Amino acid sequence: MRLFDRNQMAMTAVVRYPLRSSMLLVAIAIGVAAVLVLTSLGEGARLYVTSQFNSLGTHLLFVMPGKNEVGGLGGMAGSLGGSPRPFTLADVRALGRSPYIDTTTPMVMGGANINYQGLERDIGVLGTTHTMQRLFEYEMESGRFLPELDLDNASPVCVIGDTIARELFGNAEPVGKWVRMGDRRVRVVGALAQGGQSGGHDLDEAVFVPIAFAMQMYNRESVMRMMVEVTSDEAMVKAKKDVQDIIRARHFGHDDITIMDQGTILNTFNKIFLVLTSTLGGIAAISLAVAGTLIMNVMLVAVSQRTAEIGLLKALGARRSQIIGLFLTEAIMLSLLGAIVGVLVGYAAIEFLRYVYPLVDFQAPDWAVVAAVLTAVASGLLFGIMPARHAADLDPVEALAGN
């Protein structure tokens, strides 16, 4: 039988039983659409994180005290201050002198309470330098960001997030006011515009202070992490080596810092999200196995309803392989149509998600779409084999009699 004829015959059978065919389409479409939607969640999250990172520009290095080891305690111990030699402001200043390094942005994070005329609340404190604004492109509601100061200058000034500004000052202008942070008096020099959320910090609830001020307040010698803006993409490798060399020289021959570029960080994220996305897709794909049982059932019904027709085909000289091919084609055609409907429904659902959450770029990864369609078709093939063989094994005499 020619391929075209086989497809044609299978198609007429599909159309002949609309209810059964459409239910089968629904079952497979649900499975395929579920795979698409769930993987689009994982992929959307991945793209969101990636875009957040990439908005920082591409030539950044992240430096942390402590030697990081994969899967170990290293990274955490490092940022919690568990590394032997402090990563000091003097180290930061030394790094800033490298010809490949544009800016250095050291950071110290912590908690504190802030107080203005009896109004008090807990805040997250971020000790850093004026270069931070350039990296994250913070927008100001009023005033300006931290001034350009010498690294050691613990000038008592701060920039406050929008939520804090509203809670402490209401509609009044916060710039120029003096607030109390712990037992220190600090002058507000700027207020951030609302809605900032970058690098994992909720800016609305943050307070920025000069790095030296934060280190004094928390009584520490070591910065917790540092972002290094390299002069150009080409200089990345050299800059990385420079950072390593400078610190090794200053730390008596010890490589006790961890340097990461965006690539390595993104790779880690990508790996995590890939596992997440494929797990979600895999769970959704279980429903395709369920749809498979329905394919088998519906095809068995089809064989029993078309027994006489099978008998006729055999009388007309149809080979065993032709009968099998005919029913397999029908099963695959149904599952393929279901998969197409599922892809369409899935894309529509993803569009809806994007409409509801415009911030996140939900999209089903191509591999997931291909895998979902292939799985659907494969289950059509797998679960169609048994009924098709059953049809081919029918005795022609019995079949013609309709038994």
Added chain:
Amino acid sequence: MISRDVISFTQRAVLFNRLRSGLTSLGIAIGVAAVVILTSMGEGLNHYMAVEFSQFGTNNIRVAPGKPETMGLGPGIMNTLRPLTIEDAEALGRLPYVVATTPNRIGRSEVEANSRIRVSNVIGTGPDMADVFQLEMAAGQFLPLDDPLSPRALAVIGATIQEELYGSSSALGDRIRIGGSRFRVVGVASPKGDLLGVNIDESVVIPAARAMELYNVNSVLDITVRFEEKAPVDEVVASMRRLMLARHGVEDFNIATQQQMMEVLGSVLDVLTIAVAALGSISLFVGGVGIFTIMTIAVRERTQEIGLLRSIGATRWQIQNLFLSESVVLAVMGGVMGLLLGGIVVAIVSVTIPTLPVRLSVPYIIAAELVSVAIGLIAGVAPATHAARLDPLEALRTE
């Protein structure tokens, strides 16, 4: 028609087409099995955490820096205005009912001993730690009772460290270097494995004050307080809070009992379990579509039979009942098969991969079974109603 007859009628209908019934039930079974297996992972993790937490008794309280936060880690975990100190731990130890306190400071350093070098975890803690975490010694003793603020430079090494740096020779009394500072080994711990996420066997244990000095920090990471078993927990927590407030002036610390920590973790895992159960239920839904399809086909195939039943006096309600019970039976069979299938997979996993904690979750099993019954009912309603509405004469005449 009495219910026994409905049952036997249904039984025959289901058994008449075994393969078809089996496949229809299998659809539901896969969905139920998916829910059973996925939730058993969540439940297993939950149970693992509970055991991990309660292995040292339930009379522990953790004091950590930072304001108590409802969700996640507050900024205070990194730095607070007033650090959590060894003095805090000492003061807490003098409260009524409190039997032991251990300030903890962890880090990671090169350990140099017996002219070999290895990077290892460093746990700074107090002499009570061995008691609180039931750490047993293979040789020597644990950190002795010293002045907590200026203790001697003594160390206890973990089993793996002993093996890698000393092999079978004794480490006791030997001098080792940790991150450049010299310590004397006073004890070797028995193999213990993970202790709340830190592998003890690959660690060296030194006094907390020494660790703070080593890492040049002024605060400990947390303080574990152990109280008398029969003591009133609320009162202990209240007195700890009063003491800490008096010492720090502001509430820049948080006190969590073991119970609370387990609840927080448990609720996170519960959300996770609900999520995977919901995802697994997509399969159950597809199984429902399968039942609907097969029941619709069954009604068509048995149209004549329906006509006959109606002509000999069956009411519409009886016809509807027959088909509804058939679809529910298919779903319930699937539910039972799925439970068996899931149970077997979980059993196999727990035997072959002992590191993956799995544990059947009874509430979810019950929920999955109930959902499968509901699916049977919902999927059966339309075909059964259609069957009941057939005109008896027309039905009889249908081929």
Added chain:
Amino acid sequence: MIRFENICRDFKVGDEVVHALKDVNQHIEIGEYASIMGPSGSGKSTLLNVLGLLDTPDSGRYWLNGRDVSQLADDDLAATRQEIIGFVFQSFHLIQRMTALENVELPMVLARVAPAERRDRAHQMLSKTGLEDRMNHRPDQLSGGQRQRVAIARSIVMEPKVLLADEPTGNLDTQSGKEVLDILEGLHADGLTLILVTHDPVIGQRSHLHLRMIDGVIQAERRHQQRRPEDDSHAPV
């Protein structure tokens, strides 16, 4: 051309074994017009099924077109059916979802005949059976007689040597039945070997070789003398 030697075919019905064909020996020549009659359960349908290679005998040998076909494999049987045998059934066995033309094309579809050619041939056959204006109708838009004519067109489209008809007029009124029989006899006149199972004694009388079956045994009887000499020889009863 067709030769049965000691053909036996048994069926199990419940606990009982029914001997549908008991040691049948029969010879049918090319161009023969044979009828098989007998009470129901006498084995005439089984004989037709074995003749048509839809059923295989339990023992004995069957020569078709000079070849022993009693032990062929499934696919070889199918191939032989496709080449040599045409079937006409009492219940027509047309596929409802296909037009008359498509039904006639079906055997050529299975035989991978090119679409243009098979359309032509199906056209010719339907013209031959007087259905030029009904080609694009579905079976349910045709009368019984027309349906059977479609089935006949389908049965001869592969140019078989033998046409087997099982009660071809059984579901038809007298007039349609007569038309169908005329077509079949016309095909015989063109040289086709025609073997039909019938209850109708009138049709039985029109055939040249009359095979009467009772309890799995054939009694052969020649009603009309044929002009061809080889027709003189026929197998012993």
